[in-house]
Every structure is written in structure tokens, then in C-alpha cells.
Amino acid sequence: MANLKTSKTSVNVGVDVGKFFLDVYIYEKGLYFQVPNAPLGIKQLLKRLAYYKVLRIVMEATGRYEFDLAQACYEKGLPVVIAKPISVRKFAGAIEQLAKTDKIDAELIANFAATIKPKPTPQKSKNLIIIKDLLARRRQLMHMRTQELNRIKVMGKSFESSCKRVIRLLDKEILKTETKLQMHVDQQSEWAEKQAILESAPGVGNTLTYSILADLPEIGTLSSNKISKLVGVAPLNQDSGIFKGKRRIKGGRANIRTTLYMATLSATQCNPVIKAFYKKLLSVGKLKKVAITACMRKFITILNAMVRDNAAWSHS
Template sequence: MDVHVHGLQQARRFANQAAGLRQLRDWLAPLTLHQVVVEATGGAEQLALDTLHAAGLPMVRVNPRQARDFAKATGQLAKTDRLDARALAHMAAVLPLTRYQPLEDWRRQLRAYQQRRMQVVAVVQQQRQQLSTLTDAWLKQQAQIGVRQLQQQLAQLDACIAQQLAARAELQVLRQVKGVGPVLLASLAAQLPELGRLSGKAIAKLVGVAPLARDSGAMRGVRRIWGGRAGIRQVLYMATLVAVRFNPSLREFYQRLRAKGKAGKVALVAAMRKLLVILNAKMRDQLA
């Protein structure tokens, strides 16, 4: 792991494991740091985040696209680990970023179960596609056995997830909203701990369902959604497809937008945002 301290022009490399992170912690301890920025790397950054956060350092996690866009904006076109660390240090010095807050243990466990569930679902879909192309009877039988075993594992995962959700009293208020099923509830609990702690506008922007302006001079561009947490957005999309059919409030909202000439996708994204804001408000009241 390459580390750079902006202003001091200090750079070092540490092993991304317990011993190396202790050395990094000790190296950073005497310094006055307003932000320590780590780039998300598919989970490889988690140990560093938790170790340094526990040591009292002001940790921030940024997504790779945000980090790369910042580097390009500052004229850094080349890309190496050392240069990336320098760009992250520069970002920490000039941009106010959202502080990292570690997940509670139950959320971490729920996220792990949910991630495994997604993996199993993907493999089941892949196996089913292969089944349609198999002509050998024995191979087809083996593939079917594999699918059944995965489905059993999926059922066990669903039971574990349901048990965890049922144990959290604060989540039950979300079940009252039509369109909120176990998949969306689990996704919100595991991937959106900020729910109920931010404003409606902020939570919509965080998920990536807030329309962003694209104006220049007299030109008024089409507002589009961009960025955000894609995993939550995908699950929210599927839930909203159900909600605009069975949730009276969202159905009326969606139909009104369509009657005004809004495209189906535009109206659906607006309904996604409305559903998210409703859930955020309910959770905010629950936590108050």
C-alpha cells in the first residue's frame, strides 16, 4: 500500500496486513491530519480503514472513479500506485469529504450474507443457461444436481437474512411501505446505513437517484442521474416497479407524471426517488 502525505511530500509503502498497518499507524500518529483518504478497491481497503479509524484517524473512503476524475482534473494523467497515493493526498487536502463510519457488526454480517446470496444467484443463472445447451444426458443430470444444491444454499441464506432482519426492531417500520420486500430491506440495512440520518436530498444523491443539472449559459440540459450506489439503485428499481402497481401513493404519483408527458423511465426514476425519500423519513422518525 503506497501512502503519501500532502504538503510534507512524504511517501512510503506499507504491507496491507496487520503488521504493516501498525507501522503505518505509528508513522501517521505524530502528524496533524484533517483527512486520510483511501480508495475503494473491492474490499481490500477494509482492514486499513478499520485499523486506522480505530486509532483515531479521520478516515475517508472514495470510489475509484471519483479519485481518477480528481487526478485528471489536476493534470495527473499517468497512473501508478505511487501517483494515485499522491492524488489521494491532494484530494484530502482540498476537498471536504464524508468521513468513514464503520458498520455495526450485524450490518457487516448481513452484508456478507447478502454478497454471498448475490454470488449464488449469479451462478444459478449461469448454470441454467448452460443447461439449455447441454445435449449429453449425464452432463445435464450433473448440472441439474448442481443447480438444486445451489438453490438449497440460497434458501438457507434467505433464512439467515430473514432472521437477522427480524431481530432489528428499527427496520420493521420500513416493512409497512408497500413495495418494500425482503431483498430491498436487506439491501437498505446492509448497504445504506445512512438511511434516516441524512436529508431526503442527500440520501437521494448518495444512492444516485437525484437529477443533476447539466446547464451552460442559456442552455438548459436534460437532468440525469449519475453515480451513487449502484447496488442499492438496482434493487430500488425492481422494488419501484412493484410499488407503482400496488402502492396507491406511488401509483398515483407515477401516473400523474406519465399523464404530463414524462417518459416512462423518467417517471420511474422519480418514483424511485420518492420511495427512497419516504423510507428515509420513516427511518428518521424511528431513530428520533
């Protein structure tokens, strides 16, 4: 008897990622199942998906728990989408999905995949993932250091020595982290040219450079307005009918925005262009917070143009 070949069913897959379990929903088949979020469970999941033509497998970004599943899917050549949780929440609101369980969430993500058809997320190299983790760890350590410095002022002399001991320990950890970070950045040979261009600008240090290269790979490829929106420093209108609201910044990539803020504070002192712009804004009555935000926008658009034009800093 001749074997009849049947084509695989095209499916969208939603995965609700948890610390211990992966809740999976195959949208076109109405099929739900759960596996452990562990190597054996991921292997079982991929084995079941092998019977279908996967159009996209969508999971929310959790920070860490989706990593092993995403890597395994990339290795199998599956189109992976790591979606922003806020995008899925907005979709849930649009379809009035109020109930919430692991199964419902998995079905919601699968529905999001089939309806919105989000673009696959490019795979990141292991070295780049390590760099991003080290940057995150440095931010955590710097935050703890700032907290201890503030506690010296609040707690008084009796706790000053304790706070200073913790600060010294944090300084050692920050140095170790930065040394390791530099080692991994050196392995990103494709960054060398952009890194030299960015660091030629007064006020741009290693932290901002590494953050931009790791978390803002679009630098140099977008218009000034688009790069500002991506970072979250473009003022957005809040108008409706005859009501004219204040323009506010919103959304964007928080990690980049925070690092850019600190670099801009430095640039208002050492970068001639940003310094002059900042003083001009203050002279016409702008609040310091508004002026700094405007300087952040100007700073990132300048850096974007430098990378786009492959040109180092020049101030005539």
C-alpha cells in the same frame, strides 16, 4: 539536561491500497514508503505514523483490501477516510495528474487529503460489515441464478437439465445466505423500529429493508430531494447556454438503486400509491423506463418520510 518537548508535526497521509502492498505518502514531509498489506506491514505503518499528528489517513474504497488497515487505524483512534475512487480520479483530472504509478497514486491521495480535507468515515461495527458482505453475496448469487435461467432459453433442451441442476444449487446457497443474513440482522437491535416501519409499506421486503438500513443510514434525516440524489434517482439537468438536454439520473449508490428498482417493479402491482402513480404516468405517454424511474423516486421519498415521522404505512 532538561528534556525539550517538541510538538508532533500535523500530517495528511495517503495510502494506495493494493492486494499485496500498501504505498504510503506523508504529504507535509514529502515522505514515501511501502509496506506489505499484511498484519506485520500494517503494524510497521502505524509505528511510523506514531511520530506525527495524523489529521487524516485517506485510502480509496477497494471493496476488501483496505479493510484490515482501516480497522487497525480505527483501533488506534486515527481519523480514517475511505474515499470514493471517482472523487480521487476527478481530483487528479483537476490538477492534470496523468501519470500513474503506485507512488504517484499515494502522493495523489495524500494531496487530495490535504487539499480537499474530506470528513472522516465513521467506523462500522463488525456485525454491520458482515451484513453488507452477505447482501453483496446474495446479489452475486441472484445474478448467477438469473444467468442460468437465461441460458435455459438460449442453450435449448440439451442443456436444460444442467442449468436446472446449477439453479437448484444456487437456490440452496441463496437460502443459506438469507438465513445467515437474518441472524445477523436480528443482532442489530437498533434497526428494529426502522425495520418495522419500512416493512409496513406494500412492496418492501427484507432485501430492500436490509439494503436501506445497511447502505443508506441517512434515511429519515434528509430532504426528499437529497435522499433521491443520494440513491441516484433524482433527474439532473443537462443544460448549457441555449442547449436544453434531457434530464437524467446519475451517480448515487448503485446497490440501493438496483434493489429499489426490483422493489418498485413489485410496488407497481401491489402498492396502491405507486400503482396509481405508475398508471397515471403511462396514461400521459411516459415511457415505461421513465415511469419506473419516477416511481422509484416517489417510493424512496415516501419511505424517507415514514422513517422521518416514525410512522408506519398509511394509505387513506
